[in-house]
Each structure stands twice: as C-alpha cells, then as structure tokens.
Amino acid sequence: MRGYLRADGRKGIRDIIVVGYLVECAHHVAREIASPFQDADVHVIGFPGCYPNPYAQTMMERLCTHPNVAAVLLVSLGCESFDKWGLANSVRESGRPVRTVVIQAAGGTRKSVDAGRAFVAEQLKAREGAPTVPMDPSELIVGTVCGGSDGTSGITGNPAAGVAFDLLVEAGAACIFEETGELIGCEHIMAARAATPELGIELEKSVEKAARYYATLGYGSFAAGNADGGLSTIEEKSMGAYAKSGGSPITGLIKPGDRPPRGGLYLLDVVPDGEVRFGFPNINDNAEIAELIACGAHAVLFVTGRGSVVGSAISPVVKICANPETYRRMSDDMDVDAGRILEGKAGLMEVGREIRDLVLSLGEGRRTVSEELGHREFILTYKSFEPLGPACLPG
Structure with missing residues (x-):
C-alpha cells in the first residue's frame, strides 16, 4: 500500500x-x-x-x-x-x-x-x-455499516464483512462497527467479547441507552424496507447487523469523532447521551458513514440486501451486496457480490478475503464503484455526547 x-x-x-x-x-x-x-x-x-x-x-x-x-x-x-x-x-x-x-x-x-x-x-x-x-495495513482504520438490510444480509454480506474485519484486525488495523440501536438483543453476547469486564459493562450500557432512546421516540431502527425484505423483529435485524463485527475481541468503545488509539475492534456508540433532544439519532445511512469517517476511517464497508447507491465524501465506500437478486439488478453500483455465498458459488472466507483485498487495493489507487459514479453524499445534524469514561478504552 x-x-x-x-x-x-x-x-x-x-x-x-x-x-x-x-x-x-x-x-x-x-x-x-x-x-x-x-x-x-x-x-x-x-x-x-x-x-x-x-x-x-x-x-x-x-x-x-x-x-x-x-x-x-x-x-x-x-x-x-x-x-x-x-x-x-x-x-x-x-x-x-x-x-x-x-x-x-x-x-x-x-x-x-x-x-x-x-x-x-x-x-x-x-x-x-x-x-x-509506504503504508502498512496496521495504519488503516476501516468502518462498517449496513443499510437497506433484508433477510440475506445477516447470512452473507454482514458475516463476510466480519471475516474481512477479523483479517484486518489480525494485520494490526483498527476496525469500527456501529449503530447500537441495531444491536438491541445482542448486548450480552457482545459484552462477553470485551477486552475487560468493565468494558463489557460499558458496551451493555450503550445498547440499553439506545433502547431507551428509541422507546422515547416511539419507534426503533427498523424500517418498512427491512420488513419487505423478510426481517420480522429488531432482534432478528440485530443478529444480522452484529455479524459484521466478526469474531475478534472488542478492544474499546468510542463515540463520534473519537479516534481509535491503536489497532483492534471498536464499537462506535452513535446514540446521543442525555435526554432525547434532537430526534432520530441518525436520519439516514450517510449520517453514520460521516461519523465513522470522523473517527478516522480511511474506508467504509457498506453492506446492503435491498440495494443502495450512496457513497460518501472524504473516504471511499465499498458496497457489499448480500442478495444475489439485488446484485443482478444493481451490479453497476456494487463492489462485491456476497450473494454468491447464498447460491453456493463462493464460501464465506473467500468473500471475506475478497473484501479485505479490495480494502488494501484502495491504498494502491483502486477506486470504488461509488467513487467512479461520483457519489459524495454527506449529512451532519445536531447531537450531544459526554466524554468517554476510563473503562471505554482499557489498556
């Protein structure tokens, strides 16, 4: 690179x-x-x-x-x-x-x-x-987000992104997964992967905060398009979203604008602290992408089952399509066909390595599809956060 x-x-x-x-x-x-x-x-x-x-x-x-x-x-x-x-x-x-x-x-x-x-x-x-x-993979920060999720996202695209994360973390990179509102029901599983028990408690608190926030608003991070795509509950969606974190130990918890101090796997808490003041935490996928980039992400993995065309300003977005039918319709907007896993045309590890290799190739001048198409979406709204506690970044 x-x-x-x-x-x-x-x-x-x-x-x-x-x-x-x-x-x-x-x-x-x-x-x-x-x-x-x-x-x-x-x-x-x-x-x-x-x-x-x-x-x-x-x-x-x-x-x-x-x-x-x-x-x-x-x-x-x-x-x-x-x-x-x-x-x-x-x-x-x-x-x-x-x-x-x-x-x-x-x-x-x-x-x-x-x-x-x-x-x-x-x-x-x-x-x-x-x-x-020269740039080593250990100098990379990579984020991941999913949007337009359907019943295939948690089977193909998200776990393939998780494999890529594991490979990048193994190489010393910092990897960030996010959206605590889409991890409801997974907080205890996630806490068990924390580097310290104290961090595990903070991870659970971040998801509990998201659940309270959405309950106050009267709706959660579950869209009509998710239901049309075959998902039935927020817990079901959460399990699929959680899969993109891979299986590495969770090194820390950060908030928008916090930079990972070293390589490892980090959860980005995107739900504001305190009382509900500014409405829905992230009004669309690009708000989450911007927060990952503000944490230093050189590139962002974007997993979609229903289909999405967005890219971003500043950092390239790698589009991973989970659904083979969606890929056939929208291949011009996709970088990786993870739907091949569902059809038995590729294995999970194979697609995960493909994603990892694509990320590394961005450091050699390769452009993503969204970059070639001129997608530079960006949005920034109001939020409020408190500083990180000492348990959030152990060691």
Missing part, C-alpha cells in the same frame, strides 16, 4: 480538497465553488445549523483534519454561530492549507465563488504529483 503522509504522521489513501460550508445559507456557494472540479477529488461537506453545537464542531474538525484530506476551504455566510476561526485554526495547526471565505465580507455569491475557486485551483496545482510513502 501507499499513502499520503500528513504533518501529524498519519497517512491517507486519498488526497482530497474539502470545501466545507458552515451554515445552510452557504451551501449553494460551496457547491458552486466545487462544481468545475467534479473530475477532481474536491468534496463538499458542511453543517447546516445556525446555532452552535459542540458535536458538530468536533465532527467538522475531525473531518477537515482527516488523513485523506490535503487542504480545506471553509465557506461562511458570516453571521452564523459556528466557530469558523476555531475550525480554521485547527486545520492550520494540522499542517494543512486552509482559507475561509466569508460571503458577507467578500461581497456576495459571485465574488465568494470566484475567491473559492481560485483557492481550490491553487491547491489542486500544488498537489499535482504529490508524493506517497
């Missing part, structure tokens, strides 16, 4: 220029700045809210200083509450070029777009032929 060496010593498998808007009022200007560079790795991300939120600030700081990011342009309307100068300083201190365009000060849309495009063009030119250095 090869990587782009950053000033903090981390390495990225992509060399992205980020255009980040800091309120919805600046979203259009950010898109216009990036529009001429669709064939280059210029990605738009942002926070739509107008009042401040520590979670959103942390997320934007982690995303703008992600190892896959080379330079950052921030786009501000000017009167929003986001701490744009604090964010710009964080990016600057990370060793990355950064510029902030304030629309109200620049003179409106056209002048802001012109200034932003000039910066992006300058950075793209500066990054031409950027050198790479």
